[in-house]
Amino acid sequence: MTTCTTPAGTPCVYSIGRRLSLLLAVQTVVGMGLLLALAYAATHMLFVSKQDQELRSYTAILADVLQDAYIQGGEADMMSKLAWLSERRPGTFVQVMRADASEIYRDASPTFDLMQAPTREMQFNIAADGRPDAYRGRLVLDCTEDTRHARRMAWLLVIATLAGGSFVAWATFWRVRSNLRPLLDLAAQTRAIDVRKPDQRLSLPVPIEELQPLIEQFNGLMERVQASYIQLEGFNADVAHELRTPLANLIGQTELALSRDRSHTELTDTLACNLEELHRLAGIVNDMLFLAQADRGIKARRGQPVSLADLVRQVTEFHEAPMEEAGLGIDIEGDVRLPVDEALIKRALSNLLGNAIRYAEKGSRLRVHLGPADDGGARVWVENVGPPIETAHLPRLFDRFFRADASRCELERPHHGLGLSIVAAIARMHDGLASAESSNGRTRVGFSLQHSASVAD
Secondary structure, three states, X not given: OOOOEOOOOOXXXXXXXXXXXXXXXXXXXXXXXXXXXXXXXXHHHHHHHHHHHHHHHXXXXXXXXXXXXHHHHHHHHHHHHHHHHHHHOOOEEEEEEEOOOOEEEEOOOOOOOOOOOOEEEEEEEEEEOOEEEEEEEEEEEEOHHHHHHHHHHHHHHHHHHHHHHHXXXXXXXXXXXXXXXXXXXXXXXXXXXXXOOOOOOOOOOOOOOOOHHHHHHHHHHHHHXXXXXXXXXXXXXXXXXXXXXHHHHHHHHHHHHHOOOOOHXXXXXHHHHHHHHHHHHHHHHHHHHHHHHHHOOOOOOOOOEEEHHHHHHHHHHHOHHHHHHHOOEEEEEOOOEEEOOHHHHHHHHHHHHHHHHHHOOOOOEEEEEEEEOOOOOEEEXXXXXXXXXXXXXXXXXXXXXXXXXXXXXXXXXXXXXXXXXXXXXXXXXXXXXXXXXXXXXXXXXXXXXXXXXXXXX
16 A cells, blocks of 8 residues: 655645545445446336337237238238338338248338347248248337437436536535534644643533544643643752752852962862762752653663562661661561662662651651562551651652752751652652651651562562
8 A cells, every 4th residue: 555745755635525525426426326327227128128029019910910911812912011011110120031031022211220220120920821930020120219218318327426426525525624623623722722821721612522532632631741841840940949059159158268368278178168069969960860861761670589678777777877866766667579679779768768867756766667569569668757747748749859848958957859759760660659648747658669570589
């Protein structure tokens, strides 16, 4: 099957209305043509039947009349009867011959051209002297009028077929254009959608069953695009806000250091402060790059099954100092062996523990729960005792740069609000989901992991 292409190599644009009109017109012409051809064939058969009936009837009369004439006066009386009948029966031609093929009578001046006119003929026998075939007659019937009627009927049927096809094509094109008007309206509404008006949606005054799924899918896509656009705007603002503070610190400290001569020790302290801010900037940039990769659908590189409890213990050792400073203890419950990307899971566990340590009450105990999931994966969550989080804020905990309460951000341990977003990204990379709940002074934050069938345990 070949496809139409323009000289530029792009597919040709075609009209649904014109294509449907053409197809239906062709179908109509073919259908009506077959139907009317059958009607013409039936009419032709009626003409032939009528002509045969006429020939049989007239030959029977001729045979009887000529037989009686022969009995009464011989061949002379037969010829007289034939001449008399020819004058009263236009449109026919009669020829009579003896058994030895010698001709005794032929109509002198037939009313039609025997060679050119459409005719039908029939032969008959005349009994004489006890012989049933003593004479043989030939009757030719002029079918010019019937042929003329048949030709007129054929033209009439052809014109009717073409007219019917043309009418169907026009009616179909008009009807299709009328019924496709909602599509044109939707196209106009789509063209009118502007980036400055992302809340515009497609709609029809009268819902159409076939178009409604398309409208709903498009509007759903626009909802997601609008949400992503709003999130992107907020993300850009948050990035600018997060980068502004360390950049302002760098600029201020550098300008202050250059305002007058400084000792070696003072310049070293300034460079150390600037290095700390640069590390903070590098951390923000690296986290943003990691989240951008996760958003592109990159999956985790799973290794052999490992004990998640062992990974929690390794991460806990890294957080021993801040836990001792806050007087916190930790309980690890359960264990699951699962093929995971160890580095990513450690990073997610570290972010969860760091978040729990940051907001846990001093002297309380953290709780890390590891358990199997219904789908064969694992469920991991970290619980701390501390100020509850409002229910309205829970779904947004994993948004980038989101902080449920700005007052809860300790100045002595600043963070840029990407930790839980990275946890959610790592969960997605393992085909899982992040979740959080907070009630009765306890907050649980965790994620699920799905088992990978591509790695054998």
